[in-house]
């Protein structure tokens with residue numbers, strides 16, 4: 006079965022998803038095919054890049070033209086957060102399935118309005134890091150209940166490029182486009198996807214949010230206000246015991262796109278960081294020892310890539326897109342799937358409570 010895709014928003018992520026589609030032949034015995042047929046972006050220079058993709062026969066600055074086409078089955082939308090609600094709702098109203106980008110609406114209210122427009126459509130939200138093989142290793146280790154009673158979950162996504170104070174402002178650093186939750190909107194679903202899938206539900210949230218860089222060059226010789234939260238550290242108590250620390254940071258010295266997850270219990274634990282992309286750490290039987298194992302290219306959806314080779318960001322995106330297509334077409338067969346709409350909404354609930362906690366300096370119940 007072939008799924009014909011459109012992309013709305015051909016920036017950083019639109020190009021990444023186009024590239025994932027172009028590598029489809031690496032999937033082994035995968036019954037569904039994909040084809041990128043149309044791309045919409047308001048910037049003509051962004052559209053030019055997609056002329057390299059032979060299957061694309063519509064490049065348009067008007068996304069509704071893409072949605073009007075009968076030969077588009079599903080749409081990947083990667084636009085600034087303030088546009089999510091309108092573009093997602095229009096996509097669903099046009100009868101298309103949707104691979105949405107996080108945070109799935111600029112805030113919880115927008116996310117709920119998108120949810121109410123879904124109807125019969127198949128909708129998932131982008132979150133690719135759990136598809137790293139060693140992240141899957143953590144998930145499987147924890148699911149097998151080898152950790153005993155849960156002690157703590159630490160989940161983080163860290164960047165450092167904002168430490169460069171000469172970096173010009175962009176939409177991700179402006180509340181009006183990124184949302185009041187700032188860095189939590191940007192990086193938050195990435196840190197909550199796996200804990201939520203593991204069944205860890207916060208009962209209350211205490212947040213420490215920092216807006217350190219308050220203005221940036223505007224790219225035209227002047228200065229512009231930078232009014233989003235740069236760093237967020239959010240502490241939660243979990244249903245059934247255990248605590249969770251969630252970190253989303255743009256000002257984290259020494260870190261470039263470092264995604265990590267660590268789960269510890271009374272009988273052991275497991276951890277993974279993209280800093281060591283092939284390494285799964287586990288501790289068993291309540292011992293004082295952590296063991297490391299090199300995990301090769303052991304992917305959720307089998308691929309032709311040699312099993313000894315390292316896994317990277319483009320591989321994770323290919324896996325995520327393949328999981329979307331497999332689930333849509335009914336052949337995911339119990340394997341790890343993309344973030345669901347409920348998970349995206351739960352993430353918004355946590356960040357909404359975190360904002361309230363920052364205002365009140367108190368733990369906020371969920």
Ligand SMILES: NC(=O)c1ccc[n+]([C@@H]2O[C@H](COP(=O)([O-])OP(=O)(O)OC[C@H]3O[C@@H](n4cnc5c(N)ncnc54)[C@H](O)[C@@H]3O)[C@@H](O)[C@H]2O)c1
Pocket residue numbers: 013014015016017018019045046047048051066068082083084085086088106107108131132133190191
């Ligand atoms: N999954 C991930 O790892 C990941 C990484 C980065 C960003 N994102 C998410 O992807 C989305 C886009 O982020 P990005 O980094 O690609 O941003 P970007 O700024 O690089 O690209 C956004 C594109 O949207 C286009 N656009 C703006 N308004 C439009 C409209 N009305 N119609 C069509 N196109 C329009 C812009 O011209 C731009 O090319 C956001 O939701 C962001 O949170 C996800």
